[in-house]
Amino acid sequence: MPTTDFGDPRHVSLLVEQIRKKAVGPWTIMEVCGGQTHAILRYGIDQLLPDSLRIVHGPGCPVCVTPMESIDRAIQIASSPGVVFCTFGDMLRVPGSRGDLMQARSNGADIRIIQTPLEAYRIALEESSRGAEFDRKSGRQVVLFAIGFETTAPATAMAIRLAKQSQLDCFSALVCHVLVPPALEAIFSDPLHGIDGLLAAGHVCTIAGYRPYESIAQRHSIPIAITGFEPVDLLRGILAVIEQLQAGRSKFSAVNSYEHIAGIDGNIHAQSLVDEVFEISDQSWRGMGSLPRSGLKLRKSYASFDANHRFEFESVVPREPSICRAADVLRGKIRPIECPEFGKRCNPSNPIGAPMVSNEGACAAYYIYQSLAVRKTQTLEI
Numbered sequence: 001m002p003t004t005d006f007g008d009p010r011h012v013s014l015l016v017e018q019i020r021k022k023a024v025g026p027w028t029i030m031e032v033c034g035g036q037t038h039a040i041l042r043y044g045i046d047q048l049l050p051d052s053l054r055i056v057h058g059p060g061c062p063v064c065v066t067p068m069e070s071i072d073r074a075i076q077i078a079s080s081p082g083v084v085f086c087t088f089g090d091m092l093r094v095p096g097s098r099g100d101l102m103q104a105r106s107n108g109a110d111i112r113i114i115q116t117p118l119e120a121y122r123i124a125l126e127e128s129s130r131g132a133e134f135d136r137k138s139g140r141q142v143v144l145f146a147i148g149f150e151t152t153a154p155a156t157a158m159a160i161r162l163a164k165q166s167q168l169d170c171f172s173a174l175v176c177h178v179l180v181p182p183a184l185e186a187i188f189s190d191p192l193h194g195i196d197g198l199l200a201a202g203h204v205c206t207i208a209g210y211r212p213y214e215s216i217a218q219r220h221s222i223p224i225a226i227t228g229f230e231p232v233d234l235l236r237g238i239l240a241v242i243e244q245l246q247a248g249r250s251k252f253s254a255v256n257s258y259e260h261i262a263g264i265d266g267n268i269h270a271q272s273l274v275d276e277v278f279e280i281s282d283q284s285w286r287g288m289g290s291l292p293r294s295g296l297k298l299r300k301s302y303a304s305f306d307a308n309h310r311f312e313f314e315s316v317v318p319r320e321p322s323i324c325r326a327a328d329v330l331r332g333k334i335r336p337i338e339c340p341e342f343g344k345r346c347n348p349s350n351p352i353g354a355p356m357v358s359n360e361g362a363c364a365a366y367y368i369y370q371s372l373a374v375r376k377t378q379t380l381e382i
């Protein structure tokens with residue numbers, strides 16, 4: 001069904017009708033993108049679906065999966081004298097073992113909010129041009145907190161490559177980039193994962209391609225649809241998954257429902273930039289532990305820009321609050337509203353876990369749109 005209006009109510013109605021006819025479940029479909037989580041709740045997509053379909057949310061929020069030990073390191077770096085610490089705004093309130101970056105900022109740390117890693121490079125360039133005291137030897141430095149999935153890694157790589165080209169000695173990065181397919185491998189390797197189908201994040205595939213999802217679909221017998229963020233995108237993806245489930249094929253595949261944006265090989269220029277600066281490494285994920293080959297670290301040729309080598313860190317044993325069910329939320333075992341603390345002790349003003357902090361977090365999404373959903377349900381019942 002070709003369309004250029006991905007919020008067109010007529011297309012939405014037609015897709016919902018087809019889904020209702022074909023969804024003979026019960027089936028549980030996981031999405032793995034913070035943008036999709038919020039779109040599903042904001043547009044009430046979950047309420048349009050039949051009871052036989054349940055949507056759960058995987059590790060798709062970059063802020064939520066950044067491990068506590070990285071937050072602890074970030075706070076220690078940001079609190080060091082002479083450091084300008086550059087971070088995305090969402091990271092400010094993510095809890096570490098002993099507070100968060102917001103508290104470090106109120107204690108005097110120079111923490112600046114950026115929209116893209118290149119802003120951190122520009123800040124370093126400006127600061128270094130202001131005076132000779134802003135260099136690595138004097139201890140005056142600009143540090144980028146580089147978090148996110150395959151989508152943000154190219155911009156981080158670009159910032160670091162530019163810093164190397166311009167011999168910007170005062171610039172470094174605390175790199176915590178993660179890769180989606182290894183996390184999905186970990187989830188689907190659990191025999192009790194309970195997931196029948198997957199919506200893969202279209203923007204991640206736009207960069208990295210979707211070949212890895214083909215092998216995940218086949219190896220774990222999970223039908224996958226690559227899709228986007230608009231209502232028509234999401235519903236097309238859901239339909240593509242349930243059509244495979246309904247057909248009961250012995251071999252499932254990754255279907256591209258985002259073909260107007262994503263291609264099977266992704267953006268090879270972005271990939272080659274990432275490959276020049278980073279190599280694949282084991283990585284710790286919040287709520288999921290250390291996953292093999294699931295992150296990026298700087299190659300030897302760029303190691304001098306690694307903030308881990310420039311600072312000394314006090315050893316802090318990360319302690320997740322035992323009442324937080326973020327690990328179960330991130331693995332799709334429960335939805336946020338099934339956490340006993342949801343909306344009670346845990347809310348956006350007082351977040352206990354990272355998924356309640358970020359704009360892309362599943363718990364925050366449910367909290368923000370829950371009252372809207374209640375109102376809508378009441379209206380429909382009238």
Ligand code: SF4
Nearest residue numbers: 324325339346353363
């Ligand atoms: S509602 Fe709060 S306590 Fe519960 S899983 Fe989400 S972040 Fe953790």
